[in-house]
Amino acid sequence: xxxxxxxxxxxxxxxxxxxxxxxxxxxxxxxxxxxxxxxxxxxxxxxxxxxxxxxxxxxxxxxxxxxxxxxxxxxxxxxxxxxxxxxxxxxxxxxxxxxxxxxxxxxxxxxxxxxxxxxxxxxxxxxxxxxxxxxxxxxxxxxxxxxxxxxxxxxxxxxxxxxxxxxxxxxxxxxxxxxxxxxxxxxxxxxxxxxxxxxxxxxxxxxxxxxxxxxxxxxxxxxxxxxxxxxxxxxxxxxxxxxxxxxxxxxx
Amino acid sequence: xxxxxxxxxxxxxxxxxxxxxxxxxxxxxxxxxxxxxxxxxxxxxxxxxxxxxxxxxxxxxxxxxxxxxxxxxxxxxxxxxxxxxxxxxxxxxxxxxxxxxxxxx
Numbered sequence: 001x002x003x004x005x006x007x008x009x010x011x012x013x014x015x016x017x018x019x020x021x022x023x024x025x026x027x028x029x030x031x032x033x034x035x036x037x038x039x040x041x042x043x044x045x046x047x048x049x050x051x052x053x054x055x056x057x058x059x060x061x062x063x064x065x066x067x068x069x070x071x072x073x074x075x076x077x078x079x080x081x082x083x084x085x086x087x088x089x090x091x092x093x094x095x096x097x098x099x100x101x102x103x104x105x106x107x108x109x110x111x112x113x114x115x116x117x118x119x120x121x122x123x124x125x126x127x128x129x130x131x132x133x134x135x136x137x138x139x140x141x142x143x144x145x146x147x148x149x150x151x152x153x154x155x156x157x158x159x160x161x162x163x164x165x166x167x168x169x170x171x172x173x174x175x176x177x178x179x180x181x182x183x184x185x186x187x188x189x190x191x192x193x194x195x196x197x198x199x200x201x202x203x204x205x206x207x208x209x210x211x212x213x214x215x216x217x218x219x220x221x222x223x224x225x226x227x228x229x230x231x232x233x234x235x236x237x238x239x240x241x242x243x244x245x246x247x248x249x250x251x252x
Numbered sequence: 253x254x255x256x257x258x259x260x261x262x263x264x265x266x267x268x269x270x271x272x273x274x275x276x277x278x279x280x281x282x283x284x285x286x287x288x289x290x291x292x293x294x295x296x297x298x299x300x301x302x303x304x305x306x307x308x309x310x311x312x313x314x315x316x317x318x319x320x321x322x323x324x325x326x327x328x329x330x331x332x333x334x335x336x337x338x339x340x341x342x343x344x345x346x347x348x349x350x351x352x353x354x355x356x357x
Contacts, residue, residue, distance in 0.1 A: 200269045200270040200271075200274070200285075203267070203269055203274065204274060204283065207274075207276065207283050212281040215280055215281075216278075217278030217279070218278075220276055220277070221278065223281075224265035224267070225265065225267070228269065
């Protein structure tokens with residue numbers, strides 16, 4: 001979803017172009033737009049929670065290091081932050097969860113990659129192995145993200161898109177997409193194996209990995225039902241793996 | 253002793269899958285999976301049927317349990333679910349709104 005960022009600060013713009021390299025394109029195609037209001041750097045609590053609220057048709061986003069506003073009607077907003085890449089990155093993640101929820105999609109804590117024209121998602125909490133399995137990906141696999149998967153509903157299925165939202169691997173995904181062929185719930189163990197799981201466990205596990213920021217009933221309802229629809233259309237299994245590249249022999 | 257009425261909170265999202273009832277709080281997106289007794293209470297919580305009737309007609313039949321003990325457990329469970337804002341409880345019948353399109357029961 002193309003985003004136009006308006007700033008008069010050349011150094012900040014250059015920093016964004018560098019951070020989002022591979023995802024930078026023509027601003028004519030923008031589907032959302034933000035004006036950046038840069039403030040002097042200040043000390044912030046790195047553990048501060050995000051607060052997202054809905055007020056008179058606009059979303060207000062707030063964390064220790066930024067304040068932002070997003071209007072779904074005009075698809076525009078502003079971000080007030082210091083000249084750092086992390087604040088705008090957080091705002092873009094949050095706004096995408098808001099936009100995707102209304103379209104039947106979501107962001108999920110999962111790595112994702114394309115192989116043989118099909119996208120595979122690898123979901124799990126921190127430490128489950130998202131970064132490890134991304135690092136082990138063979139040359140013919142295209143990494144979409146090692147941290148936050150971008151999932152949109154399209155026709156009768158779901159499509160995963162590459163994102164510049166990185167995790168520990170600190171490597172941007174590729175700006176490509178593919179239909180999702182499977183979602184694997186990651187577990188590390190003594191051997192590589194794929195085990196079936198019940199639909200209920202699949203839905204429960206996916207919901208545990210969907211990103212929720214807004215305390216908003218309508219959005220929760222949308223994401224909740226999207227997760228159930230997803231598991232009714234996409235095979236979900238448990239992938240147990242040892243940390244070596246042979247696990248990818250199972251992913252085709 | 254007054255009767256207790258129970259009603260589903262329309263502000264939660266709910267789905268049943270593989271016999272498991274899952275409910276997500278619209279307030280803070282906490283996910284709950286109901287056990288069998290809680291599922292029966294949830295499914296019959298129409299705001300008009302008293303909890304003791306739900307216990308007698310559904311829970312006692314389903315689990316072959318003694319009425320008074322089952323009712324005591326059900327009331328405790330209903331109050332716990334109300335504490336999570338999954339259910340509404342009242343000593344009077346609770347009027348229900350029509351569900352929105354897409355809501356599941």
